[in-house]
Amino acid sequence: MATKVQVKLGERAYSIAIGCALPSLVSVENAQGHRAMIVSDSTVDPLYGAACQNRLEARGVVCQRVIVPAGEATKSLQWVEFLYSKAAEAGLDRSSILVALGGGMVGDLVGFVAATYLRGIRFVQMPTTLLAMVDSSVGGKTGINLSQGKNLVGAFYQPMEVEADLDRLQTLPRREYVSGLAEIVKYGVIWDASLFHLLEKHADELLARDPVLLEKVVARCCEIKAEVVAIDEREIGPRAILNFGHTLGHALEKVDGYGQWLHGEAVAIGMCYAARLSVAVEGFAAEEADRIRNLLLKFGLPVGVSGDRRASWPLLRQAMGADKKTVRNRLRFVLAKKLGSVVIGCEPGDDKLEEIWNVCCQ
Numbered sequence: 001m002a003t004k005v006q007v008k009l010g011e012r013a014y015s016i017a018i019g020c021a022l023p024s025l026v027s028v029e030n031a032q033g034h035r036a037m038i039v040s041d042s043t044v045d046p047l048y049g050a051a052c053q054n055r056l057e058a059r060g061v062v063c064q065r066v067i068v069p070a071g072e073a074t075k076s077l078q079w080v081e082f083l084y085s086k087a088a089e090a091g092l093d094r095s096s097i098l099v100a101l102g103g104g105m106v107g108d109l110v111g112f113v114a115a116t117y118l119r120g121i122r123f124v125q126m127p128t129t130l131l132a133m134v135d136s137s138v139g140g141k142t143g144i145n146l147s148q149g150k151n152l153v154g155a156f157y158q159p160m161e162v163e164a165d166l167d168r169l170q171t172l173p174r175r176e177y178v179s180g181l182a183e184i185v186k187y188g189v190i191w192d193a194s195l196f197h198l199l200e201k202h203a204d205e206l207l208a209r210d211p212v213l214l215e216k217v218v219a220r221c222c223e224i225k226a227e228v229v230a231i232d233e234r235e236i237g238p239r240a241i242l243n244f245g246h247t248l249g250h251a252l253e254k255v256d257g258y259g260q261w262l263h264g265e266a267v268a269i270g271m272c273y274a275a276r277l278s279v280a281v282e283g284f285a286a287e288e289a290d291r292i293r294n295l296l297l298k299f300g301l302p303v304g305v306s307g308d309r310r311a312s313w314p315l316l317r318q319a320m321g322a323d324k325k326t327v328r329n330r331l332r333f334v335l336a337k338k339l340g341s342v343v344i345g346c347e348p349g350d351d352k353l354e355e356i357w358n359v360c361c362q
């Protein structure tokens with residue numbers, strides 16, 4: 001049995017199914033007799049592509065598969081164009097469906113193609129990484145990278161449904177899996193102290209990919225994201241809480257070169273930084289900041305950098321200032337008040353930002 005989470009967005013509402021060996025696509029009835037194109041990457045397709053295709057065909061969907069290279073470099077205009085051509089060759093029309101079977105890279109890329117091909121066709125997210133299940137497949141942010149930076153072109157475009165089959169996590173490399181755990185910790189910090197407590201209590205089972213626990217935890221994260229997105233679909237205000245730990249995290253990814261850190265690893269360091277800043281300027285309890293650090297450590301995530309990184313502050317400060325979410329180079333942070341509750345738009349002074357960075361360089 002799957003857990004269902006609803007994303008309440010009026011006519012763009014959809015459901016997320018979370019569970020093991022999910023029986024079928026929730027609304028595939030709407031797809032019967034129509035064409036679908038499953039897009040996956042070169043690692044995921046050999047694992048799950050054929051089974052996914054068989055399942056759709058068994059339900060009367062005319063289906064074909066397209067494979068793109070695994071890796072962030074594929075999230076580019078070149079591969080958008082490739083997929084437009086494949087869609088046109090396959091005769092996809094406005095009733096057709098694109099299926100994104102893969103991690104966040106495939107989800108963002110295929111979502112953007114779905115948003116723009118024929119001015120928008122339906123698409124289904126089938127996330128296969130933990131990060132994609134709890135974060136990127138939900139909420140409608142789609143897009144690609146430019147040589148000037150990540151996610152600079154994109155669209156808000158919601159899927160028709162999300163299918164998170166937890167069985168697919170069993171083949172995910174440990175480092176990728178652990179990286180996804182960072183985003184799960186984030187939900188505990190920004191929204192739900194009892195989720196945080198559950199993670200502390202059951203960290204070992206979660207590391208062992210216990211399916212019962214995973215279903216509960218992934219569903220809770222999707223509920224939180226769904227609730228935040230329903231309040232602020234286009235990130236005009238409160239959705240920014242999802243960026244806790246991301247201001248420094250994105251800067252580390254950029255300065256150190258994409259590929260050096262996995263996204264969740266950089267966010268884990270960014271969360272420790274934000275927690276320390278919160279202690280310094282928002283009255284966040286030091287013991288709670290320690291709990292965040294200890295939980296991330298327990299999962300095997302990085303919580304700081306080596307002492308010789310102090311010198312990289314000017315570059316990091318510059319990268320944070322260039323983030324597309326920055327307003328007139330004034331750095332705004334999401335900071336914690338207490339576990340489960342954060343505030344947006346905090347502007348600690350530059351001296352404080354550097355001082356706390358130095359604390360993170362041990």
Ligand SMILES: NC(=O)c1ccc[n+]([C@@H]2O[C@H](COP(=O)([O-])OP(=O)(O)OC[C@H]3O[C@@H](n4cnc5c(N)ncnc54)[C@H](O)[C@@H]3O)[C@@H](O)[C@H]2O)c1
Pocket residue numbers: 041042043044047070071072075102103104105106108128129130131132135136137138139140141142150151168169170171172173176263
């Ligand atoms: N749209 C959003 O709201 C949002 C949010 C966060 C991140 N993102 C984006 O998500 C992307 C990162 O996503 P990701 O971490 O899932 O990375 P990814 O999609 O690159 O996947 C990571 C690696 O795992 C492999 N893989 C995927 N599923 C597998 C499985 N089940 N078994 C074995 N291998 C598997 C992939 O082939 C890839 O090599 C970035 O492009 C980031 O910008 C988007």
